[in-house]
Amino acid sequence: MGKGIHPSGYSNILVSSIIIILLSTGIVLIPIYLFIKIIAILSAIILILWVVLFFRKPKKIVESPIDDIIYSPAFGEVVVIEKIFEDKYFNEERIQLSIFMSMSSIHLNFMPCNGKLLKKEHQRGHNYHARKAKASMLNEMSTLIIQSNTGKQLLMRQIAGAMARRVITFINENEYAKAGDTIGVIRFGSRVDLLLPIDTELYVNLGDKVKGGWTQLGKLKY
Known part of the structure; x- marks a missing residue:
């Protein structure tokens, strides 16, 4: 469960719990077989726990991040590593590194390096499956331009997926944050893209499982 629940999830958990409880109560009050009522109650408990797990805090994040190291901005699986223009x-030309966040992943997003947010843009869009390439261009997303303490700039995209309906970014332009700080959340299924300098030395491969605010993805060159 990690170290508690992030405050950004409180309202979602409350509203979802009320809806789930009302629906399951309605089923229980209907004159139907007992085993169906039991299934409804158990399903309600599982759904509420599932919503809670989305907003759990990680067990650990990096405490003393190194300036030239890029840390994972999300929990999930590395699904794209390629050069793009x-x-x-x-x-x-940049290196695109994409992390897919499954339905069971922690959905908080983290600062990938020590540095300052130079620019933040939000784009409304579609809800294509986050694994699809067109999700990086057409889905709802928040684009962040970050300048690391090394002077190098990188781009981070919080991308909504098929189930996600809202992208939230906590950090504002010209704010400084260190790697591992919680800077956003994507509600219910999503993906995070990083566009890194072309000379970045990568430490991960396709299919690797990564932990937000902890796994080292690569090293920036001065």
């Missing part, structure tokens, strides 16, 4: 913010 980024033509909106940097106009240069």
